[in-house]
Amino acid sequence: xxxxxxxxxxxxxxxxxxxxxxxxxxxxxxxxxxxxxxxxxxxxxxxxxxxxxxxxxxxxxxxxxxxxxxxxxxxxxxxxxxxxxxxxxxxxxxxxxxxxxxxxxxxxxxxxxxxxxxxxxxxxxxxxxxxxxxxxxxxxxxxxxxxxxxxxxxxxxxxxxxxxxxxxxxxxxxxxxxxxxxxxxxxxxxxxxxxxxxxxxxxxxxxxxxxxxxxxxxxxxxxxxxxxxxxxxxxxxxxxxxxxxxxxxxxxxxxxxxxxxxxxxxxxxxxxxxxxxxxxxxxxxxxxxxxxxxxxxxxxxxxxxxxxxxxxxxxxxxxxxxxxxxxxxxxxxxxxxxxxxxxxxxxxxxxxxxxxxxxxxxxxxxxx
Numbered sequence: 001x002x003x004x005x006x007x008x009x010x011x012x013x014x015x016x017x018x019x020x021x022x023x024x025x026x027x028x029x030x031x032x033x034x035x036x037x038x039x040x041x042x043x044x045x046x047x048x049x050x051x052x053x054x055x056x057x058x059x060x061x062x063x064x065x066x067x068x069x070x071x072x073x074x075x076x077x078x079x080x081x082x083x084x085x086x087x088x089x090x091x092x093x094x095x096x097x098x099x100x101x102x103x104x105x106x107x108x109x110x111x112x113x114x115x116x117x118x119x120x121x122x123x124x125x126x127x128x129x130x131x132x133x134x135x136x137x138x139x140x141x142x143x144x145x146x147x148x149x150x151x152x153x154x155x156x157x158x159x160x161x162x163x164x165x166x167x168x169x170x171x172x173x174x175x176x177x178x179x180x181x182x183x184x185x186x187x188x189x190x191x192x193x194x195x196x197x198x199x200x201x202x203x204x205x206x207x208x209x210x211x212x213x214x215x216x217x218x219x220x221x222x223x224x225x226x227x228x229x230x231x232x233x234x235x236x237x238x239x240x241x242x243x244x245x246x247x248x249x250x251x252x253x254x255x256x257x258x259x260x261x262x263x264x265x266x267x268x269x270x271x272x273x274x275x276x277x278x279x280x281x282x283x284x285x286x287x288x289x290x291x292x293x294x295x296x297x298x299x300x301x302x303x304x305x306x307x308x309x310x311x312x313x314x315x316x317x318x319x320x321x322x323x324x325x326x327x328x329x330x331x332x333x334x335x336x337x338x339x340x341x342x343x344x345x346x347x348x349x350x351x352x353x354x355x356x357x358x359x360x361x362x363x364x365x366x367x368x
Contacts, residue, residue: 020095045070062089065117079117102145108152112142125152141184235264252362258339283320297335321354
């Protein structure tokens with residue numbers, strides 16, 4: 001029988017990786033190790049790839065946005081992406097940048113401004129999904145989560161009204177006087193792709209240069225997806241159907257080519273009838289980017305949720321669906337293509353959305 005002998009120092013190194021003391025224990029460790037709080041250092045050693053402690057004659061500082069590390073000698077190094085340092089870094093009591101960036105990940109929250117190595121991220125409530133601040137922040141449009149309460153709640157507007165960028169209920173199509181000029185920036189949800197390979201944007205929804213470039217990137221991604229697929233019979237049949245239908249909903253199990261089919265139809269409309277393809281995420285995007293008198297095809301992947309039914313998305317469709325129906329009636333220039341996983345398709349909930357669509361199950365031979 002063979003016996004594997006592992007030196008005890010190897011076990012200790014593997015299990016007990018050295019960490020710098022927490023603030024409450026820092027002075028005790030400094031007095032024990034260096035006989036002085038000012039002389040004790042505990043910093044990350046870039047070469048050794050671990051934290052190390054040592055003594056020096058005097059403390060050291062680094063400029064805001066940076067921390068001290070060991071790299072042969074003491075050097076300044078920019079804060080990690082998840083941390084920031086708004087004031088001078090001191091070796092007394094600190095081994096890394098002092099504050100962790102907030103994630104703006106609570107219910108209804110999104111990032112308003114990304115943080116930097118010197119400043120924290122700011123958050124806002126996602127008005128496009130009906131969320132408003134529970135407590136009015138110091139600034140109307142955003143809040144600073146480390147300084148104030150940024151909690152959001154789902155605000156209910158009257159029928160035919162939606163929440164504006166200023167968190168006020170306005171008419172969904174026409175708005176009230178002055179409501180088209182907002183104090184707060186709009187969220188360009190139409191160009192926030194769900195594919196993690198595509199960059200996202202929260203800039204103004206006006207189709208400025210950077211937004212147009214992002215739209216081109218999305219369409220290029222879709223085009224690359226289509227390079228791996230041949231034109232299917234289902235896509236050909238659906239393309240014939242969309243000539244007389246305004247809205248088609250493509251449903252099917254994962255991997256049946258729902259998205260690719262939607263892209264094929266959209267690009268065929270673009271190539272043959274000069275349609276503008278508008279990637280979208282939710283029904284309000286259609287109203288926001290609808291241009292009367294032009295050929296447009298809106299494509300929304302996973303329109304009621306990607307892995308499960310999204311209640312917030314369902315509420316948005318219930319609220320806006322009847323107005324979409326009104327907008328699309330007697331309108332053969334605007335097309336909407338939706339996709340949905342078969343596992344979360346709920347016909348009884350779809351009936352509450354208030355607009356008609358040709359529902360196409362890719363596993364069936366005929367469609368309703």
